[in-house]
Amino acid sequence: MEGVIFAIGGGTLFALAVAVYFWYLKSYATSHQSKHLPPVPAVPGVPVLGNLLQLKEKKPYMTFTKWADMYGPIYSIKTGATSMVVVSSNEIAKEALVTRFSSISTRKLSKALEVLTSDKTMVAMSDYDDYHRTVKRNILTGILGPNAQKKHRVHRDIMIENISNQLHAFVKNSTEEEVNFRKIFQSELFGLAMRQTLGKDVESLYVEDLGITMKRDEIFQVLVVDPMMGAIEVDWRDFFPYLKWVPNRKFENTIQQMYVRREAVMKALIKQHKNRIASGENLNSYIDYLLSEAQTLTDNQLLMSLWEPIIESSxxxxxxxxxxxxxxAKNPKIQDRLYKDIQSACGSDKITEEKLSQIPFISAIFHETLRRHSPVPIIPLRYVHEDTELGGYHVPAGTQLTVNIYGCNMEKNVWENPEKWNPERFMRENETNDFQKTMAFGGGKRVCAGSLQAMLNSCIGIGRMVQEFEWKLREKAEEDINTLGLTTQKLHPLRAIIKPRK
Known part of the structure; x- marks a missing residue:
């Protein structure tokens, strides 16, 4: 009997969902039939689900780009009970992020991001309001702005020397083996983030709320890896708001556990730092700035303000x-050219941040990599809170908007041979390299606060590693361009044979 009742209940629920879906379509079409709306791709969506199945089959940013080639740089799709406008054009993306910002300044977060961001309590995910402006001012003044970056220069110098020393030690002990680049570089980036944010790196930590002592790798897992994976977790209820009352226990428990563990670790780190202050220890860190200059922050806002630069820097x-x-490593001729440019600018001296402006080819490599391998292929959804116009089309209030950065950087009418990695495209005369060239850091009032630090860390890292070592892949190594899940992170860590330069 219980099985029969369940079957009837499930059938009724599905019928209700179908009815609501078609009512939504009819009312939407009626209210907007006189408007010039973005085109709808002729892809085989299905009732209730819309185009969700197509997005599940492949990486969304690649599917969006394929549809842009077929139907244009801006179009509208159905994702369950919601309507989404997808932009895959640099020009229209700038229009959305800059020109039409006042109509599209609100974030639309998934359930996972709502929990992990503590309901938008971080700069990158908050709505553009007084809180956003206050916290962004804090992060620019205390850690990521030009003056703060000068103050934290010592931490970056420590990072790059640690990387160099580890690579030289590896070569000395393993001449013919492949070095795991990610293992070294990622660990040192995390160390940099910890020193900038909390004054010191950490090897172990007693986490009182969990009753355990964590080693450094476990702390990194809790603060960086788990939240990054959790951020791309999909809850089907995000696409059917009218069914949000239906439980999804497995998803909820997974995300909640990530939240609890992160909170516990951050509380332990903050407590540890306050104990250092009480003992008279003086450290050059972001937490010192916040504790003295941002005393209006609640405990939760302080915690999130400190966690954000850790995860984003790492x-x-x-x-x-x-x-x-x-x-x-795959293109030795390009690597040789970079090495010669570094030698010309630095001679026998180690490359420093001051020399970067004299070696524009490093900047070209950085920007071309951002273009070809966009670290954030799709920006978090924005919510259109008032009727507006994009790309010549009417976009009604209530629409979700996504900017497909990967698609913007694959536009064939903008980039010649976009699939090819070619830094020369950023070395043209009379053309400056600005952060919005590839839209990798967003644009307008919400441009990424960490763009300067990202450029400095990446460019000086590339420069020192090429200046001191020759990098190559094993002969006949297959092209390794697979990525992890919905992200553009390399599926397999880079493993290369390195040989010290003379």
Whole structure:
């Protein structure tokens, strides 16, 4: 009997979902039939689900790009009970992020991101309001702005020397083996993030709320790896708001566990730092700035303000730099040219940040890698809160908007042979390299606060590694361009044979 009741209940629920879906389509078409709406791709969506199945089959950013080639740079699709406009054009993306910002300034987060961002309590994911402006001012003044970057220069110098020393030690002990680039570079980026944010790196930590002592690798897993994976977790209820009351226990438990563990570790780190202050220890860190200059922050806002630069400094820069070193190892002629440019500018001295402006080819490599291997292929959804116009089309209030950065950087009418990694395209005369060239850092009032640090860390890392070592892949090594899940991170860590330069 219980099985029969369940079957009837499930059938009723499905019928209700179908009815609501078609009612939504009818009302949407009626209210907007006189408007010039973005085109709808002729792809075989299905009732209730819309185009969700097509997005599940492949990486969304690649599917969006394929549809842009067929139907144009802006179009509208159905994702369950929601309507989404997809932009895969640099020009229209700038229009959305800059010109039409006042109509599209609100974030639309998935359930996973709502939990992990503590309901938008971080700069990158908050709505553009007084809180956003306050926290962004804090992060620019205290850690990521030009003056703060000068103050934290010592931490970056420590990072690059640690990387160099580890690579030289590896070569000394393993002449013919492949070095795991990611293992070294990612660990040192995490160390940099910890020193900038909390004054010191960490080897172990007693986490009182969990009753355990964590080693450094476990701390990195909790603060960086787990939240990054959790951020791309999909809850089907995100696409059917009218069914949000239906439980999804497995998903909820997974995300909640990530939240609890991160909170516990961050609380332990903050407590440890306060104990250092009480003992008279003086450290050059972001937490010192926040504790003295941002006393209006709640405990939760303080925690999130400190966690954000840790996760963001440890991930996207690693993705970009790893792809750059992979491409350089695969293209020895380009690597040789970079080495000669470095030698010309630096001679026998080690490359420093002051020398970067004299070696524009490093900047070209950085920007071309951002273009070809966009570390954030799709920006988090924006919510259109008032009727607006994009690309000549009417976009009604209530629409979700996504900018497909990967698609913007694959536009054939903008980039010649876009599939090819070619830094020369950024070396043309009378053309400056700005951060919005590839839209990798967003644009307008919400441009990424960490763009300067990302460029410095990646460019000086690329420069020192090429200046001191020759990088190559094993002979007959297959092209390794597979990526991890919905992201553009390399599926397999870069492994290369390195040989010290004379």
């Amino acid at each position: 991930d996207t820069t690693m993705v970009t730099t790893e792809w750059a070193m992979y491409e350089l």
